Amino acid sequence: MGATKHTGPVKLPGKPDPKLWVSKMPFGLGKIKPHHIRETAKVVWHNRDNLPYAYRILTQGVCDGCALGVSGLYDQTLEGPHVCTTRLNVLRLNTMPAIREELLYKDIDELRRMDSTELRKLGRIPYPLIRRKGEKRFSRITWDEALDHVAGKIRQIDPKQLAFYLTARGITNESYYVAGKVARFLGTNHIDNASRICHSPSKTALKRSIGVGASTCNYKDWIGTDVLVFWGSVAANNQPVSTKYMYAAKRKGTKIIMVNPYYEPSMAQYWIPSIAESALFGTKLVDEVFQVNIGGDIAFMNGVMKIWFEMEEYLPGSAIDHAFVQAHTNGIEQLRAHVTQQDWTTLTQSSGLSRERIREFAELLARANSGVLVWSMGLTQHRFGTDNITQVANLALLRGFLGREHCGLMPIRGHSGVQGSGEMGADPFSLPGGEFHGADVERMQQLWGFELPHWKGDIVGVTLENAILPEDHERKLKVYYTSGGNFMETMPDPDFVKQCLESVHIRVHQDIILNTSTLLDAQEAVIVLPAMTRYEQPDGGTSTSTERMVYFSPEIEGPRVGEARAEWQIYLDLARRVKPESAHLLGCNDAPAIRAEIAQTAPNYQGIEQLGKRGDVFQWGGAWLCEGGICPTKDGRGQLWPIELPELRKPEGHFYVTTRRGKQFNSMIYSERDPFNGADRYDVLIHPQDAAALSLQEGEAVVVYNSYGTFQGRVKQVEVKTGNIEVHWPEGNPLIPKSVYEPEAGIPEYNTAVIVEKAETYHAHKDTKYVEKRIQELEIEME
Numbered sequence: 001m002g003a004t005k006h007t008g009p010v011k012l013p014g015k016p017d018p019k020l021w022v023s024k025m026p027f028g029l030g031k032i033k034p035h036h037i038r039e040t041a042k043v044v045w046h047n048r049d050n051l052p053y054a055y056r057i058l059t060q061g062v063c064d065g066c067a068l069g070v071s072g073l074y075d076q077t078l079e080g081p082h083v084c085t086t087r088l089n090v091l092r093l094n095t096m097p098a099i100r101e102e103l104l105y106k107d108i109d110e111l112r113r114m115d116s117t118e119l120r121k122l123g124r125i126p127y128p129l130i131r132r133k134g135e136k137r138f139s140r141i142t143w144d145e146a147l148d149h150v151a152g153k154i155r156q157i158d159p160k161q162l163a164f165y166l167t168a169r170g171i172t173n174e175s176y177y178v179a180g181k182v183a184r185f186l187g188t189n190h191i192d193n194a195s196r197i198c199h200s201p202s203k204t205a206l207k208r209s210i211g212v213g214a215s216t217c218n219y220k221d222w223i224g225t226d227v228l229v230f231w232g233s234v235a236a237n238n239q240p241v242s243t244k245y246m247y248a249a250k251r252k253g254t255k256i257i258m259v260n261p262y263y264e265p266s267m268a269q270y271w272i273p274s275i276a277e278s279a280l281f282g283t284k285l286v287d288e289v290f291q292v293n294i295g296g297d298i299a300f301m302n303g304v305m306k307i308w309f310e311m312e313e314y315l316p317g318s319a320i321d322h323a324f325v326q327a328h329t330n331g332i333e334q335l336r337a338h339v340t341q342q343d344w345t346t347l348t349q350s351s352g353l354s355r356e357r358i359r360e361f362a363e364l365l366a367r368a369n370s371g372v373l374v375w376s377m378g379l380t381q382h383r384f385g386t387d388n389i390t391q392v393a394n395l396a397l398l399r400g401f402l403g404r405e406h407c408g409l410m411p412i413r414g415h416s417g418v419q420g421s422g423e424m425g426a427d428p429f430s431l432p433g434g435e436f437h438g439a440d441v442e443r444m445q446q447l448w449g450f451e452l453p454h455w456k457g458d459i460v461g462v463t464l465e466n467a468i469l470p471e472d473h474e475r476k477l478k479v480y481y482t483s484g485g486n487f488m489e490t491m492p493d494p495d496f497v498k499q500c501l502e503s504v505h506i507r508v509h510q511d512i513i514l515n516t517s518t519l520l521d522a523q524e525a526v527i528v529l530p531a532m533t534r535y536e537q538p539d540g541g542t543s544t545s546t547e548r549m550v551y552f553s554p555e556i557e558g559p560r561v562g563e564a565r566a567e568w569q570i571y572l573d574l575a576r577r578v579k580p581e582s583a584h585l586l587g588c589n590d591a592p593a594i595r596a597e598i599a600q601t602a603p604n605y606q607g608i609e610q611l612g613k614r615g616d617v618f619q620w621g622g623a624w625l626c627e628g629g630i631c632p633t634k635d636g637r638g639q640l641w642p643i644e645l646p647e648l649r650k651p652e653g654h655f656y657v658t659t660r661r662g663k664q665f666n667s668m669i670y671s672e673r674d675p676f677n678g679a680d681r682y683d684v685l686i687h688p689q690d691a692a693a694l695s696l697q698e699g700e701a702v703v704v705y706n707s708y709g710t711f712q713g714r715v716k717q718v719e720v721k722t723g724n725i726e727v728h729w730p731e732g733n734p735l736i737p738k739s740v741y742e743p744e745a746g747i748p749e750y751n752t753a754v755i756v757e758k759a760e761t762y763h764a765h766k767d768t769k770y771v772e773k774r775i776q777e778l779e780i781e782m783e
């Protein structure tokens with residue numbers, strides 16, 4: 001935590017810098033690139049029935065897209081407008097009308113023929129709905145009927161058979177807070193959130209390395225730092241306005257480095273619409289790219305540290321910031337012993353990078369006096385995700401890149417609300433202002449005035465698996481209450497997920513739209529509750545950005561949809577019905593009262609109670625966490641951890657596969673084609689050498705498979721690391737094994753080994769499947 005406060009936005013330079021241009025051809029004519037003007041025009045067209053409201057959301061609200069964070073059209077980093085096509089695309093979720101009744105009450109099998117994109121376009125959920133077992137259609141019920149039904153069931157079951165999940169779709173801190181409180185009030189600790197499948201390892205690792213699980217610095221620190229490293233993060237695609245910050249950084253001489261298996265085109269060059277010279281001629285973003293094997297990051301970083309220790313032997317002080325390490329860290333000797341004994345053959349094979357390339361990276365960082373290390377799901381979504389991030393923290397601590405200007409560790413988030421979810425306690429391991437352990441549990445019992453459950457709650461993946469436990473098991477999941485989210489698309493092994501979701505007695509979907517999970521059966525009933533967006537919520541709401549800015553988003557005047565309610569109100573209403581005798585303990589009667597309670601229970605959030613009008617914002621923890629190198633650990637020091645190489649099982653003839661994002665916002669797809677590389681959603685990104693070795697032609701049909709599943713796609717030859725392939729997420733999820741979780745943070749593994757084969761050959765060798773398929777087809781033809 002630091003005393004220094006963020007100093008607000010800075011100006012971009014006025015004069016252009018042709019050295020950064022991609023080409024002199026205006027608007028990137030002839031290049032594969034997004035067409036921002038065309039896309040903006042499409043958005044205007046899609047919102048044409050509600051344009052004044054759309055405008056008010058954009059100019060007054062806090063963006064409900066990614067977690068870069070912006071209030072209205074202005075942010076805390078740069079002067080000038082801040083808007084991107086992700087925000088514009090998501091806008092329609094807020095402005096669209098209710099689903100028409102003839103569609104809402106359609107036969108469920110007809111609705112099931114639609115994918116999530118088609119379902120999303122139907123419109124907003126207007127009223128509470130129910131579909132009991134065996135019924136073919138949803139039917140409308142009142143709020144009282146819906147909540148009494150769920151409350152009645154909750155009263156009948158063991159609290160360990162009840163679980164909550166909250167996604168990050170525009171959800172406010174107020175809703176996370178109340179959900180976390182209500183879950184404990186109802187006696188369950190099974191409450192989890194979307195960070196479990198994105199940045200949970202970041203929090204776990206940073207906590208154990210530096211004592212605090214959040215970004216230690218600001219985006220402003222990118223601007224003028226010596227090196228800015230994006231590790232497993234395609235910020236240009238997932239947090240588009242970050243490109244403007246990268247541009248500003250380059251203008252100050254910052255070197256931008258990308259570590260990723262794929263030379264992502266959006267990170268190489270970008271046409272930033274709000275900067276005239278960039279909109280016209282493009283901007284070259286990254287200066288250096290290190291293409292690492294999928295899962296090879298730990299080896300890469302051990303190699304970097306091994307070189308640093310070698311450099312130190314020749315010239316002390318040439319690589320490690322000794323003053324920082326001595327004053328602010330523990331564990332240097334154990335780390336040195338661990339990395340120096342590692343052999344280069346293993347490190348280079350595992351990382352996929354030569355010793356020379358690793359040296360180049362090591363020297364680049366060693367020469368830098370300041371550095372910001374940014375990462376995302378390329379590092380976190382592994383069964384060793386916490387170790388990956390711990391390695392990044394090791395690098396920062398050895399170089400003293402912590403707690404001062406232009407330095408820091410930044411897990412960049414993809415969802416506007418997600419940073420606050422754990423901080424508000426909507427997490428099995430967290431409570432507001434602390435962790436779920438003795439002292440914090442005691443503290444919260446005092447503050448809330450009721451006893452908290454004392455058993456450990458399950459992460460979302462395990463909760464889903466609990467649904468298929470025997471009926472009499474104390475953790476058999478019987479009521480699953482989800483706010484948003486679509487596990488059919490976000491979790492590995494969709495068939496297994498379907499089985500789990502359909503085994504639950506009552507599933508509650510509190511949401512603004514239907515998706516493919518909402519349409520699945522349940523053992524007793526599926527109940528759908530219409531939620532308000534953040535802009536409709538009475539007295540507004542707050543959300544926390546990646547850089548810990550807590551932004552206030554006001555209630556915005558405009559049309560309201562059907563009977564939708566604020567999410568926190570729904571949780572409270574449910575809890576009061578389950579335990580009317582203790583309902584007075586819940587409090588939280590309106591949004592200001594919730595913010596006042598957050599300030600009281602989560603000390604970092606003191607100041608939230610004063611937010612109440614458009615543009616209000618504060619940053620928790622000050623400009624730099626661990627300011628001056630003082631970490632919020634018992635002895636005030638950071639910890640260096642020796643990290644073992646993971647065992648990467650890639651049998652002969654196999655590829656590593658990972659998933660990537662195209663034109664989408666999390667699992668919501670906005671285009672079948674990625675505007676940055678022209679890839680279709682079912683393209684298999686493969687290096688030309690690998691394609692040639694398998695005699696595969698561009699566009700040829702291939703099957704990617706392993707013992708978990710198959711993926712049918714087409715060859716797209718790109719600059720991906722040899723021996724590795726990439727497919728889109730969530731389409732590639734059937735290839736990913738179920739039930740493999742990172743042991744500490746609980747994130748599922750999203751990478752595996754696969755075989756790539758010509759579709760023709762695959763089918764010829766799978767003649768049983770082929771014949772079965774033909775018989776099915778014949779049957780269909782005969783009907």
Ligand code: SF4
Nearest residue numbers: 063065066069084241
């Ligand atoms: S970059 Fe993120 S926060 Fe900024 S407008 Fe786009 S989606 Fe919203």
